[in-house]
Amino acid sequence: PPAAPERGVRQEPARRVNFSTVIANIPRAQQQGPTFFSIGAGIGGEILGFIRAGYRFIGAWDICPAATAVLRRQYGKKGVITADINKAFPRRIMPINECDLVTVALQCQCSSTNNYLRSEKDTRFDTGERMLHCAIVLRPLVIVVENVANFRAMTGRFNRAHDILHLAGYHTEDFDLNSVAWTPSSRPRVFIVASRVSDGPLCADLVATGPRM
Secondary structure, X not given: OOXXXXXXXXXXXXXXXXXXXXXXXXXXXXXXXXXXXXXXXXXXXXXHHHHHOOOEEEEEEEOOHHHHHHHHHHHOOOOEEEOOOOOOOOHHHOOOOOOOEEEEEOOOOOOOOOOOOOOOOOOHHHHHHHHHHHHHHOOOOEEEEEEEHHXXXXXXXXXXXXXXHHHOOEEEEEEEEEHHHOOOOOOEEEEEEEEEOOOOHHHHHHHHHOOOO
């Protein structure tokens, strides 16, 4: 339990972070940097990180209305999409050929060590592949895929993610990172960084027909 405050010592209230202020304080030159779109954005942790790194946010996609409400409040309504990626691909409003980078945060439950029923047959892996398809259709120069570290142990699905990106003309590398290197919390994660080197056959197919639902 936390230590009791000393008698007579005034405790400062916890400060809430105003992300709009954070963004406003980023130099304008950085706000006009390379563009990025986030798939499976949640409430925008990766978005804030890329903005701080000098990227320009142009949109995000998540299934959760509460999450996208936060994104619209912090980053504006333009480009934020609330939809089930298994049922729709709103091509008309997607920033095709406008993104330098796309982030894809895959569903972690099917790979997590906390899930004792985890299996490569989990249909949430199929959702993850559709997320990759949607990222490929946007034709960014770079795709950054993130998941829990145990995704690497789901060998068939992990290798398939690499294969999908290869077939779309991307060179891939993967890295293990843990937030404990920068913060008090330990969150081991695996990242796949894919760089476009050509338009592979899968890319042409997906651009022509749209992601496979």
